[in-house]
Amino acid sequence: MSSSKKRRVLTYGRRRQLCGWGFISLWLVGTVMFFLIPLVKSLWYSFNTVTIEPGQINTQWKGLAKYTYVLDDAKFTAALESTLVETLWKTPLILIFSMFIAVVLNQKFRGRALARAVFFLPVIIVTGPVFKIINGDIDSTGSRTAEQFSTMMSTDLVDELMQFLGIYGLSDKMSVIIGAVADNIFGIVWSSGIQIVLFLAAIQNIPPSAREAAMLEGASAWEYFWKITFPYLSPFILANLIFTVIDSFTSPMNAVMARILRMKSEVLYGEASAMAWIYFAIILAMIGIVSWIVNKFIYYEND
Numbered sequence: 001m002s003s004s005k006k007r008r009v010l011t012y013g014r015r016r017q018l019c020g021w022g023f024i025s026l027w028l029v030g031t032v033m034f035f036l037i038p039l040v041k042s043l044w045y046s047f048n049t050v051t052i053e054p055g056q057i058n059t060q061w062k063g064l065a066k067y068t069y070v071l072d073d074a075k076f077t078a079a080l081e082s083t084l085v086e087t088l089w090k091t092p093l094i095l096i097f098s099m100f101i102a103v104v105l106n107q108k109f110r111g112r113a114l115a116r117a118v119f120f121l122p123v124i125i126v127t128g129p130v131f132k133i134i135n136g137d138i139d140s141t142g143s144r145t146a147e148q149f150s151t152m153m154s155t156d157l158v159d160e161l162m163q164f165l166g167i168y169g170l171s172d173k174m175s176v177i178i179g180a181v182a183d184n185i186f187g188i189v190w191s192s193g194i195q196i197v198l199f200l201a202a203i204q205n206i207p208p209s210a211r212e213a214a215m216l217e218g219a220s221a222w223e224y225f226w227k228i229t230f231p232y233l234s235p236f237i238l239a240n241l242i243f244t245v246i247d248s249f250t251s252p253m254n255a256v257m258a259r260i261l262r263m264k265s266e267v268l269y270g271e272a273s274a275m276a277w278i279y280f281a282i283i284l285a286m287i288g289i290v291s292w293i294v295n296k297f298i299y300y301e302n303d
Helices: 012-045 065-071 074-105 112-125 128-134 144-152 156-165 172-183 185-190 193-204 208-216 221-249 255-265 269-295
Strands: 048-053 056-061
Touching (some): 048 269, 065 074, 074 221, 074 269, 208 221, 221 269, 255 269
16 A cells, blocks of 8 residues: 555646536525525415415415416406506617617717716616606605605606697597606606616627728718617617516516515415416517517627
8 A cells, every 4th residue: 555645636627617616606505595496386386275374384286276267367367468568668668768878878978977877876776665756656655755756757747748739639549659658758767777788888899990981981870870880789689678578577566566466465375376477478478479570680790
């Protein structure tokens, strides 16, 4: 037997792997404990009648009865229709607005850093009460300050201006559309922070040689946008589209999420879980269809 023992030396690649696993270990634990386990339990609850007793949760298998109940729920179908319609018209507005603001914020002007911070500020401070105050919903905030702020931000002023200009008399349908956009203008701005950042990052990745070539060819700003800027932004349009749809569908302010949370507060865990899984399937299907359609019109740069 040799007196010298061979030391096991880890290779550089192996050390990098161990460092990587150690870095994400806490994330893995949190994902399993706070996401995967609740996800499986939610799926199990959707097939059961759930009753709560002191110290335990009892389940009784019901099969697809909970899903049948949810599909027959008129309040759920009405809320789902309302959410789908709202997402359908609000998503393009958010994308167009965020793209426009990103192009503006990419220009050189005084106070550019402050302007960028202002548009990204909602992402940092976004909370349910703040969003409710801005949209005029002060049922849960009885403070005088909140009421005054809500009045200041109210879109009734826009409606009065439209009536003064006689816009409402042109077309009832047009007045409804303009009124809906005006009523949700602050929500649109409030929901555009991440999209603006992504579009701004895409614009800053445009090579200077492209701008120089466009200037040599005498391209106008309009031509430069559609020929150079927009093709570079198109991959981010799909990313922002998916993010906006998911953000809209998972917002606790929309009607379906409010319905699910209400049923949960009424200790109807089986019905709430079935409703959430049906809602998840609809969201997944819509994202797949929209991504498949939009992906056909996206320009990808060839290497």
